[in-house]
Amino acid sequence: MSQGISPAKLTVLVAPLDWGLGHATRVIPIIRLLYESNCTIIIAAKGRTRELMQQEFPNLQFLELEGYGIQYSRKGWLLPLKIAAQVPHILSVIKKEHQWLKRAVTDHSIDAVISDNRYGLYHHSIPSVFITHQLRIKTGLGSTMDRFIQQLNYQQINKFGACWVPDHESGLSLAGELSHPAISPSIPVKYIGPLSRFTGIVKTEERHLLVILSGPEPLRTVWEEMIIHQLHDYKKPVVLVRGMPGTVDLPVVPSFVHVFNHLPAQELEHYIKEASFVISRCGYSTIMDLLTMQKKSILVPTPGQAEQEYLAEHLMQHNLALCIPQHKFRLSAALDLANSFPYEQTSQPSKSNEVIIYFLHSLDQHETQKETPKPGSPSAL
Numbered sequence: 001m002s003q004g005i006s007p008a009k010l011t012v013l014v015a016p017l018d019w020g021l022g023h024a025t026r027v028i029p030i031i032r033l034l035y036e037s038n039c040t041i042i043i044a045a046k047g048r049t050r051e052l053m054q055q056e057f058p059n060l061q062f063l064e065l066e067g068y069g070i071q072y073s074r075k076g077w078l079l080p081l082k083i084a085a086q087v088p089h090i091l092s093v094i095k096k097e098h099q100w101l102k103r104a105v106t107d108h109s110i111d112a113v114i115s116d117n118r119y120g121l122y123h124h125s126i127p128s129v130f131i132t133h134q135l136r137i138k139t140g141l142g143s144t145m146d147r148f149i150q151q152l153n154y155q156q157i158n159k160f161g162a163c164w165v166p167d168h169e170s171g172l173s174l175a176g177e178l179s180h181p182a183i184s185p186s187i188p189v190k191y192i193g194p195l196s197r198f199t200g201i202v203k204t205e206e207r208h209l210l211v212i213l214s215g216p217e218p219l220r221t222v223w224e225e226m227i228i229h230q231l232h233d234y235k236k237p238v239v240l241v242r243g244m245p246g247t248v249d250l251p252v253v254p255s256f257v258h259v260f261n262h263l264p265a266q267e268l269e270h271y272i273k274e275a276s277f278v279i280s281r282c283g284y285s286t287i288m289d290l291l292t293m294q295k296k297s298i299l300v301p302t303p304g305q306a307e308q309e310y311l312a313e314h315l316m317q318h319n320l321a322l323c324i325p326q327h328k329f330r331l332s333a334a335l336d337l338a339n340s341f342p343y344e345q346t347s348q349p350s351k352s353n354e355v356i357i358y359f360l361h362s363l364d365q366h367e368t369q370k371e372t373p374k375p376g377s378p379s380a381l
Helices: 022-026 028-036 047-056 076-084 087-108 143-157 219-231 265-273 284-292 306-317 331-340 352-371
Strands: 011-016 040-045 061-064 112-116 128-131 162-165 189-191 208-212 238-241 257-260 275-280 297-299
Touching (some): 011 022, 011 028, 011 087, 022 028, 022 112, 028 040, 028 352, 040 047, 219 238, 238 265, 265 275, 275 284, 275 331, 284 297, 284 306
Parallel strands (some): 011 040, 040 061, 112 128, 208 275, 238 257
C-alpha cells in the first residue's frame, strides 16, 4: 500500500448525507486517499448524490441507500419550522439505515464505516467514524431549541467510535462556534482540518465570472431563476454551474453565459482558477473549497438556513468572503462591493491525510488482532 500502510486489503464503506451535494463533495479527498492506500471502497448513496459520486469514481462499487428525503419550503422564514416538523421522520430513517448497515456489513465484509452526517451508520463490531462540522447546530428557532437539538445530535454521535471535524482545532476556525462548542461529544473528537476536492492555488488569467448553484430544492431553483434574470445586464463572460448531475435539459440564458448542469471536480477546479469572482451559496463544503483555492467569493446564504446565515456573519467578520443576504442581492452592486472588499486568506495546513492514514493503520491492527488466534485455541495448535 502507498503511504506506508500495511498491504492488508481493507473494505471501507463511505456514506455521505443527501442534504445538498456538499457532504458528497467533501468526502471525495477521503475516498481518493483510501483508494491510494489500496482499500476496497464501497459508496452508499442514492439520487443526485450517487450520480455525482459515480462521475468522480466510475469504477467503485455502489450500494443503494435511501436518503433522508427532507422537504423544504420556498419561503426562507418557514424553513426552520418545516425541518423541525420532520424530526420524527429523520429519526425513523436513522433506525432504518442502522438496520441496513448491519446487513451490508455481513453481505459485503465491510471492515469500517465513514459516515458524513448519516447518524444511523454506526456499528458496534467494526470501527465507525462520523464526520461533521456542526457539533453545535443552529436551528433558527431560539436557544432552547438549539440546546434540545444539540442533545439529540450528541446522543447519535456518541454511538460512533470517533468524530472527525473538518476544521482547524486552533487558530482561525472556518466554522467558528459551530465546530467549537463549549462541550464536546464523549467519543474521541479529531479536528482534521478543511476537506477540499481541489488541489490548491494556481494563479491564472481571469477570464470569466463563475456562478455555482447548489442546495436543496425548491430553493436552488428560486436562486437560479433570480441569478439568471440579473445576468442579462452583465454582458461579460459567465460560467454557470447548476449543481444538477444527471440532468440533460439546460435553461435559456444570454449568449455570453456558458451553462453546465454539473462539472467533475477537475473541470470545476479549472473554471474556479480562471474566475475573477465566484458567486455561490454559503455552504460549508463550498467555503472549504474556495478558501483552499484562495479565491475571492461572493456568498449568498440559503434563506432560513441558520447555519449558512451564521457562517456568512463569521466569514465577513474575518474578511474571508463577501456575504450578502439573498433578498438584498443585486449583481452589479455585489461586484462593486467585491472589487473594494479587503479579502483575507487563510493558509493553515490541513491534517486530514495524517488522521486518515493513522485511522487505516489502527484499522489494520484491529483486523490483525481479530485474525490472530488466542493461545490454546484450536486454530493456534
